[in-house]
Amino acid sequence: MKTLLLQTKISVDKVLTLLTEHIESQKKLEGQGVDPSDMMGGERTKIVLYDAHDVREILRIERSTYYRWLKSGLLKPIQIKGKHYYTSRFIEDLKRAQGK
Numbered sequence: 200m201k202t203l204l205l206q207t208k209i210s211v212d213k214v215l216t217l218l219t220e221h222i223e224s225q226k227k228l229e230g231q232g233v234d235p236s237d238m239m240g241g242e243r244t245k246i247v248l249y250d251a252h253d254v255r256e257i258l259r260i261e262r263s264t265y266y267r268w269l270k271s272g273l274l275k276p277i278q279i280k281g282k283h284y285y286t287s288r289f290i291e292d293l294k295r296a297q298g299k
Contacts, residue, residue, distance in 0.1 A: 220279065227277040248277065248284040257290055258297070 249257065254274070255265050268274045269283075273293075276283035 224277055224279060227275075247287040249287065249290060251276070251283045254283075254285050254290060258294065 251265060255262065260268070265274070269276070274283075274285070275289070276285055278284075
């Protein structure tokens with residue numbers, strides 16, 4: 200019985216961690232101009248996330264430029280488990296602003 204209670208506690212902790220990460224990512228999506236409510240209801244909007252490597256390839260920038268832009272605040276990543284991700288909408292807006 201003690202083992203079952205321990206497993207249940209671990210499962211609840213995992214669920215709480217996942218929910219917390221989800222809520223934080225939703226807030227970050229809102230900050231990048233994505234309305235999380237678009238993902239609810241009848242039709243679901245598919246949101247594509249690109250990692251830092253993809254972003255560097257899409258924008259054709261070097262690693263040093265990526266980190267300089269990150270430090271300056273030009274890039275605003277969604278951080279999930281320490282990795283940086285960006286929505287396709289954010290990348291498109293950035294490309295337009297950069298004239299690419």
